Amino acid sequence: VALPKAQEEMEPRFDYYPSADLPHWTDGPLQIKLAAGQAFGRSAPLQGFSPLFMVDIFTEEETTLNLSRHLKGEVAFVIVKGSITSQGQKVKAGQMLISKTDEECEVCLDANSQILLFGGEPLPEERFLMWNFVSHSKERLKQAKAEWVDKQFPKVPGDETYIPFPDFIK
Template sequence: MGLSTLTYLFEGEIEHRDSTGAQQIITPGDVGFMTSGSGVTHTERTPKESRNKTKHTLHGYQIWVALPIAKEEMNPRFDFYPKEAIPTWEKNNVKMKLVAGNAFGKSSPLQGYSPLFMVDIFAKEETTLQLGGQVKGEIAFVIVKGSIKTQDQRVEAGQMLISKTDDACEICLEKHTQILLFGGKPLPEERILMWNFVSHNKERLLKAKEGWKNKKFPKVPNDNTYIPFPELKNK
């Protein structure tokens, strides 16, 4: 409730199903964008044909994006963008894929509901990447593999670096480094997170909690699984 989830894979595949009736297998390079709005239920599972394999590697990221107040109660929906629809280009031995939003003078078909960006960047050689004027808002650097250097700080694979402004003008990527660059303009109001629910209004979150506990949310077609609301215990 109150958010969108952006799913982007590097390896493996997952089958997304939700209460809007959407059913989609997401593979590396594809983008799944589920908007919960007023409320949605969903599952993300290994596709049946892959479950009997001795090894199944899944590597990717799912970014939660809070909805603007005017969209918090919108009808839920699922949007899918195959890898072929994602803008891809190469310059100075750096390959880029614009997963979402606007960056580097280009636009992705996935725009979302607030100013944002996500770029998959792979450096074939050691490269200094200029960011000044290329992205707007807060920036997160997720190092998928390799390492980066910025402002005398070295950040290795599996870590994330966050800049609260878009003043970070350049980063140095070592050879064969891959990063996800994502962020955007922050929403003007504070958001509250309660389990899988997001809202600017605490009372709305409590209402959603009771609705979930009483199984009032829509169901995924032909799926009766249910995860109880996690209750915090006082120590």
């Protein structure tokens, strides 16, 4: 998750909340779970350092999802299962759709579809992405890559696995 510039170098942390502790509700045919941040007038126990959200939505029947006034900022739609239709185009499982505005954002979910919505209000500085690293600085990304390759990152307690940095990323 991209952090505000002032928090980019904070100590790493891992927060865990059981699924049962997350806000979840139904809205007509939609089953909604708020994993992080604020959305739909609710708050999840996991809050970030910037206005963000992550929402899991499932429907067994075809329905329309209107996000107006429910989210703030940019929205990414990750189609986990099934498909959605937006502006006459079908987007299938394994794909992502991005909306740069939360105003009048509406999609049609096909029956038996699951989507993840995540996003929020953009940070003021441009962000760069390299594999699992996000920063406002390309130089910092190069440094993070070198630290990862040299195994200088702290380990997660109880997890001894190491995933090599992908060769295809420069």
